[in-house]
Amino acid sequence: MSMKEVCCPYFDPEFENLNERIYGPSCRVYVDNDSCEKCTVVKVDSLNKQGLLLEVVQVLTDMDLFISKSYISFDAGWLMDVFHVKDQQGNKVTDNGVINYLQQSIVTRRELKSSGDPKACTEDAVEVEPESTSECTAIEMIGTNRPGIFSEISAVLAEQKCNIIEAHAWSHNACVACVAYVSDESTSTCIHDPSRLATIEDHLSTVLRPTTITDDEFKGAKTRFLGCDSSTSHKEHRLHQLMLANRDFDESPGSARASFSSMGSNGDEDGRRTTVSIDPFNEKGYSCVNVECPDRPKLMFDIVCTLTDLQYVIFHASITSHGLFAYQEYYIRHKDGFILNSEQEKQRVAKCLEAAIERRVCEGVRLELCAKTSVGLLPYVTRILREYGLTVTRADIATDGGKTKNVFYVQDISGNEVDMDILESMQKELEPLAFQVKNEVLRRTTSMEKESFSFGSLLKSQLEWFSHNYIRD
Incomplete structure (x- = not known):
């Protein structure tokens, strides 16, 4: 017998399945409509x-489910999440087809992340794009x-003979980020020619640079071609990452950051703004992040997305709503344990x-335009908006079944309230485009649960987190 044979450790082939043998399947999703009335x-x-x-x-967010309350606990390698959700009408999710899709989507994402598939294990969350x-x-x-x-971006793409199939753009402080799909x-196919791609990139980079460049205000301009692979990162996740990379969190000169202490003229809750505080929880070796802000859809996704991209691991969390306000802990x-x-x-x-x-919060007016898909529609519409003194602060463009839906959030270029006569x-x-104007007010569920919840007290009292009966209203 060789020394190698003597010294090599033996690993039971069933070792990798040990957790599953102890705990059951590695991912279980329960949907319960009986435990909670609302x-x-x-x-x-x-x-x-x-x-x-x-x-x-991300799965819950993509299905347009509103998370009104959530409890998260991660211990000994096992994650337990409890979410209280409603649909866009504020009702329970009762459609069996939707419930099955929800369960299968979560399990599939868990299996992809554990499989070692390179498309599933990148830092960016992977999503299969629409057809x-x-x-x-x-x-x-x-x-x-x-x-x-x-x-200007739309005009450049039109000049370069690109048809915009889908586009999503956000702006915040002095930064703008956009993810576009062009043919x-x-x-009506992918653009492969390296020379042409280089020309498009050069023109877009020129547009994205500031008009007056100084060392202090230049935040960089970048375009990146992702090719024709139908599997690209989740669009909203990428927009968060792009804005973060472009340091939109740095305050522009003269701007005042909103805080929880700023109140409305009548001094009630409606005047409250965003505040974030971070305190040590030395007893358990955590940092406690407290977020208080107006409640809205996709709020939890935005926070979890950012903490993940900043390389932090969430061990415990609680999310609840009081009226129109959210408290998240x-x-x-x-990631290194500190x-x-x-x-x-x-x-x-x-x-x-x-x-x-x-x-993500857009103050201003929401415009919705729906029309038969045609080349040059988007550059035409954005040029009209500009000629009428309006600037786009956020855009979502999508093509489906031969029709294009354009959603724009617009503000007056001079900073004044948008004149409805101009609209x-x-x-x-x-005309004859289907055109709707809405003074945008974020939809909030009217009957939010009002109980408060603190994970600090749970952790201190060592309550049992892994009971399958831990579902309460």
Whole structure:
């Protein structure tokens, strides 16, 4: 017998399945409509992987489910999530088809993340794009924000004979980020020619640069071609990452950061704004992140997404709503196991979370235009908006079944309130496009649960987190 044979350790082939043999399947999803009178309770028990919580929240968000309350606990390698959710009408989720899709989506994402599939194990969450983008070239853009920049981006792509199939753009502080899917105008297929791609990138980079460049205000301009692979990162996740990379959390000169202490003129809750505080929880070796802000859809996704991208692991969390306000509490450590020690690190994390919460909120007017898909529609519409003194602060463009739906959030370029008479005149010019104008007010569920909840007390009292009966209203 050789020395190698003597010294090599023996591993039971069933070792990798040991956890599953002890705990059962590595991911179990329960949907309960009986335990809570007002909400559907979704409970996920799973072996934990970094980023898995984000994947679960992403599934709920993509299905347009509103998370009114949640409890998260991760211990001994096992993750337990409890979510109280409602649909967009504020009702329980009762459709069996929707429930089955929800369960299968969460389990599938868990299996992909555990499988070692390179598409599932990148830092970016992977999502299969709609069929409309399968023959498109994906472009990511980050740059310096200014009035009319989305119109300029649309014009450049039109000049380069690109048909915009889908696009999503956010702006916040002095930054703008955009993810667009384009095809060749003449062939309706991917753009492969390296020379042409280089030309498109050069023109877009020029547009994305600030008009006046100084060392202090230049935040960089970048375009990135992702090719024609139909599997690209989750669009909203990528927008968060692009804005974070472009440091939109840095305050622009003269701006005032919102805080929880700022009150409305009548001094009630409606005047409250966003605040983030980070405190040590030395007894258990965590940093406690407290977020208080107006409640809205996708709030939990935005926060979990940012903490994950900043390389923090969420061990415990509680999310609840009081009326129109949300209280979220996260117990975290850095991926290397350390808590947030320095004030500089705490301030940076707080600023990043505030930016993540604020960048999705669009004050202004929401415009919806629906028309038969045609080349040049988007550049035409954005040019009209610009000519009427309006700037796009956020855009969501999608093509489905031969029709294109354009959703724009617009503000007056000069900073004044949007003149409705101007919108009426613009509507006449854009006829016969289906055109709707809405003064955007974020939809909030009217009957939120009002009980408070603190994980600090749970952790201190060592309550049992892994009871399958832990579902309560």
